[in-house]
Amino acid sequence: MCDELSHHFQEIIKGLGEDPSREGLRDTPTRAAKAMQFLTRGYNESLETLVNNAVFTSDTDEIVLVKDIELYSMCEHHMLPFIGKCHIGYLPDGKVLGLSKFARIVDMYARRLQIQENLTRQIAEAVRQVTGAKGVGVIIEAKHMCMMMRGVEKQNSSMSTSVMLGSFRRNIETRQEFLSLVRHQ
Ligand SMILES: Nc1nc2c(ncn2[C@@H]2O[C@H](COP(=O)(O)OP(=O)(O)OP(=O)(O)O)[C@@H](O)[C@H]2O)c(=O)[nH]1
């Protein structure tokens, strides 16, 4: 797989009019193939393995918030990075998830070719599936290199996306509490 990717990167380098045999580029196809595999390693992960049964019984009945989880993803339109942070809140229903697992879930979906809206939904649905929570809210704020380095070249705009499930969707007070926790905590 890496060999095949590496071959394609060599062709890309040639297509750009560069000489893939010059010293600085000699190992670049292999490096680039490895880097790209790293950046999309989420395809090789599964929710079950990642969670590793780290779901614990708890009678907490307040919103749990995990804020400012940094994320690095690749837009599926240009294969350029988008970079930002993710906030996840949930209202447990007898079970809580190991803290680190939220960041692992974010990475599993972020490390793929993505659009931000789908990424947000996939994270929310995974958290709901794993915890059986009464409600889940996910917000992502990100900057897209395809809008900054090329195209419209806007350096200061960012995109916010959110997905609210269960009580976060139905109950305005729960949703407001989540939003104010994200803003103020
Ligand atoms: N909704 C959404 N759009 C995205 C995301 N990442 C990139 N895009 C957009 O995908 C669109 C692709 O538009 P096209 O017109 O097909 O491609 P393009 O000619 O390269 O577009 P420009 O970026 O406007 O130059 C652009 O508007 C991008 O800004 C994302 O995560 N969500």
Ligand SMILES: [Zn+2]
């Ligand atoms: Zn893009």
